[in-house]
Amino acid sequence: MAFASLRSLMARPPLVSQLPEGPYYGILAEFATPADLYHACEHVRDEGFTRWDAHTPFPVHGIEKAMGIRRSPLPWIVLVAGLTGAAFGFGLQWWVHASAYPLVISGKPYFSWPAFIPITFELGILFAAFGAVLGMLALNRLPMHHHPLFQSKVFERVTDDAFFISIESWDPRFDQSATRKLLESLGARSVELLES
Amino acid sequence: MAQTEAELLDNPVEGNPTLILRSPDFHAITEVVAETVERPTPIGWWFFFIPSVALLGLLGVAVSWLFWEGIGVWGLNIPVGWAWDITNFVFWVGIGHAGTLISAILFLFRQKWRTSINRSAEAMTIFAVMCAMLFPGIHVGRVWVIYWVFPVPNQMGVWPNFRSPLLWDVFAVSVYGTVSILFWYVGLIPDLATMRDRAKTRARQAVYGFFALGWRGSVRSWNHYESAYLVLAALATPLVLSVHSVVSMDFAVSLLPGWHTTIFPPYFVAGAIFSGFAMVVTLMVICRTAFRLEHIITLRHFDYMAKIMLVTGSMVGYAYATEFFTSWYSGNPYEFFTFMNRALGPYAWAYWIMITCNVISPQIFWFKKARTNIPYLFFASIVVNIGMWFERFVIIVTSLHRDFLPSAWGYFRPTIWDISCLLGSFGLFFTMFCLFVRFLPMVATSEVKTVLPQADPHGQAGAQHERRDRRALPGRGPEPAPGSAY
Numbered sequence: 001m002a003f004a005s006l007r008s009l010m011a012r013p014p015l016v017s018q019l020p021e022g023p024y025y026g027i028l029a030e031f032a033t034p035a036d037l038y039h040a041c042e043h044v045r046d047e048g049f050t051r052w053d054a055h056t057p058f059p060v061h062g063i064e065k066a067m068g069i070r071r072s073p074l075p076w077i078v079l080v081a082g083l084t085g086a087a088f089g090f091g092l093q094w095w096v097h098a099s100a101y102p103l104v105i106s107g108k109p110y111f112s113w114p115a116f117i118p119i120t121f122e123l124g125i126l127f128a129a130f131g132a133v134l135g136m137l138a139l140n141r142l143p144m145h146h147h148p149l150f151q152s153k154v155f156e157r158v159t160d161d162a163f164f165i166s167i168e169s170w171d172p173r174f175d176q177s178a179t180r181k182l183l184e185s186l187g188a189r190s191v192e193l194l195e196s
Numbered sequence: 197m198a199q200t201e202a203e204l205l206d207n208p209v210e211g212n213p214t215l216i217l218r219s220p221d222f223h224a225i226t227e228v229v230a231e232t233v234e235r236p237t238p239i240g241w242w243f244f245f246i247p248s249v250a251l252l253g254l255l256g257v258a259v260s261w262l263f264w265e266g267i268g269v270w271g272l273n274i275p276v277g278w279a280w281d282i283t284n285f286v287f288w289v290g291i292g293h294a295g296t297l298i299s300a301i302l303f304l305f306r307q308k309w310r311t312s313i314n315r316s317a318e319a320m321t322i323f324a325v326m327c328a329m330l331f332p333g334i335h336v337g338r339v340w341v342i343y344w345v346f347p348v349p350n351q352m353g354v355w356p357n358f359r360s361p362l363l364w365d366v367f368a369v370s371v372y373g374t375v376s377i378l379f380w381y382v383g384l385i386p387d388l389a390t391m392r393d394r395a396k397t398r399a400r401q402a403v404y405g406f407f408a409l410g411w412r413g414s415v416r417s418w419n420h421y422e423s424a425y426l427v428l429a430a431l432a433t434p435l436v437l438s439v440h441s442v443v444s445m446d447f448a449v450s451l452l453p454g455w456h457t458t459i460f461p462p463y464f465v466a467g468a469i470f471s472g473f474a475m476v477v478t479l480m481v482i483c484r485t486a487f488r489l490e491h492i493i494t495l496r497h498f499d500y501m502a503k504i505m506l507v508t509g510s511m512v513g514y515a516y517a518t519e520f521f522t523s524w525y526s527g528n529p530y531e532f533f534t535f536m537n538r539a540l541g542p543y544a545w546a547y548w549i550m551i552t553c554n555v556i557s558p559q560i561f562w563f564k565k566a567r568t569n570i571p572y573l574f575f576a577s578i579v580v581n582i583g584m585w586f587e588r589f590v591i592i593v594t595s596l597h598r599d600f601l602p603s604a605w606g607y608f609r610p611t612i613w614d615i616s617c618l619l620g621s622f623g624l625f626f627t628m629f630c631l632f633v634r635f636l637p638m639v640a641t642s643e644v645k646t647v648l649p650q651a652d653p654h655g656q657a658g659a660q661h662e663r664r665d666r667r668a669l670p671g672r673g674p675e676p677a678p679g680s681a682y
Binding site: 033034035037038041053054055056057058059060061062063064067069071072074075078082092093096097100101103105106108112115116118119121122123125126128129130132133135136137139140142143144145146147149150156157158159160161 | 221222223226347353354355357358359360361363364367368371374375378379381382386387389390392393394405406409410411412413414415416417418419420421422423424427428431432434435438442445641642643645646650651652653654
């Protein structure tokens with residue numbers, strides 16, 4: 001499981017905010033409620049689409065299963081970052097007190113490791129937190145201030161109360177009219193073709 | 197109005213406690229929260245902002261005079277070498293702890309009521325940590341070499357002493373401040389995107405848009421985002437417990453009677469959460485009244501916060517009793533003298549203010565009437581914070597002012613500059629908080645929306661909101677978690 005998610009991480013395209021060339025970006029369909037979106041996602045998933053996404057104003061419970069998305073590999077990034085931070089913190093203190101600047105303080109040995117634990121812990125947490133935030137942004141390809149979806153006027157409501165499915169035109173199963181019909185049959189309130 | 201709210205509190209709809217009243221739709225939540233930032237500055241805001249900035253100016257004067265003249269402008273002197281500076285530091289860093297408790301620990305415990313208050317509580321944490329970091333920074337005397345506390349390679353080949361609790365404190369508090377800002381910012385990203393998409397002017401769109409990082413609410417993004425949020429909560433939980441533990445070790449690792457006790461770490465953490473919740477109550481009473489958020493920050497929220505104050509206040513009271521018992525049971529005359537001197541000596545007035553405010557005053561929260569009475573809550577929250585400031589004063593000053601030799605005894609009195617620094621730190625705190633409520637959405641709308649009944653794609657309310665009659669495919673999707681509406 002863990003290795004699978006790491007492999008999927010490595011198999012992903014490079015971390016550049018670049019989209020393939022094409023006349024259209026894809027199709028954007030709006031749905032009325034989280035429940036509508038959930039069922040539509042299940043259908044789109046079962047149709048075998050791969051280059052598509054759903055957009056919601058808040059995390060809808062369980063929808064990643066309806067979309068067939070795997071768990072985020074982020075915790076592994078955080079683990080590595082945290083261990084790096086802790087090792088760095090411990091190593092720094094060891095090096096300073098046993099090698100670079102050895103001073104006898106309160107008669108303690110130079111390498112008095114129990115006294116190094118608080119700072120080791122703090123630096124582990126610090127690195128792990130940066131790993132979580134920067135790792136999340138990298139996995140999400142953020143920041144990306146320009147995106148074809150922002151052309152759509154209705155898409156402005158994605159951060160308010162609207163629910164969307166977007167299917168990208170370079171999906172192998174994408175067909176301009178058939179995909180539009182599929183989304184309409186799933187109960188989309190509006191369907192819109194977006195230019196690239 | 198208050199009547200209806202109290203009724204709803206006791207009559208939750210269909211067995212699920214109503215967290216958000218007046219059953220708003222998603223758009224209504226966005227509207228009421230974004231409106232607080234988008235409308236023209238209300239007059240009332242200036243009534244808070246101008247005095248806060250004036251106090252901030254006082255802080256500027258007091259700190260400048262301190263730098264110019266030296267630490268002697270304060271009232272501290274041997275034997276009382278630490279006084280209001282460290283009292284203020286411990287007080288402010290303690291205030292911050294409730295914000296992290298609400299945002300991280302209650303998140304891990306799936307306490308969904310936190311969504312209404314977590315944003316402003318986290319902001320409070322950041323501003324409190326800013327105030328806290330000020331005091332150790334300015335109390336060192338030669339402030340221009342304060343960077344020596346960090347392990348910066350230098351031409352002298354000198355390194356800080358990593359075995360000292362004072363250095364642990366530097367790391368604990370600065371890591372705590374940094375992680376709190378990261379956590380807060382991650383939580384803000386979806387709401388900054390909301391502000392971007394609602395922006396009426398190009399400038400607002402550009403500024404909010406820049407910080408929203410191009411967030412598109414994508415489920416693939418939410419997947420990583422929720423993972424990051426959960427991980428940050430799991431990191432912040434041990435961190436917040438470590439911070440006040442490390443602060444307490446500044447005292448506990450010394451050999452001074454009154455400081456050298458093993459009870460300090462848990463006792464300090466309980467006190468920190470106690471005072472922090474009191475500050476959250478103070479701020480939330482003002483915010484919900486000023487911005488008409490009574491249906492989002494409800495009496496239920498205050499009821500829960502009062503219960504936490506009752507628990508932590510009683511824990512603090514228990515710790516006071518344990519300290520006393522231990523000093524007697526230890527048979528150490530110096531230890532016992534210190535505690536008898538606290539309760540009956542020259543600073544007895546401070547000790548009994550502490551006991552009255554911290555141990556006696558929260559006991560009224562055993563009664564629901566008190567827990568849901570806004571004016572009383574507001575009053576009690578201020579009383580508790582006065583008490584918690586005095587707790588730190590009592591611990592620090594009474595332990596120092598009677599040295600081992602009576603010839604070295606002293607009595608600390610604050611000067612005008614001690615008082616200015618304390619008042620000024622409130623100026624810094626409230627200035628930052630005023631700016632926060634003016635420019636950023638003070639309720640996490642993307643989180644509040646998830647606790648509305650219609651947000652659940654499988655729930656009954658979700659089905660009611662469906663426009664078409666369509667059945668969920670059998671065997672698809674997870675069951676709603678038990679108690680998920682709470």
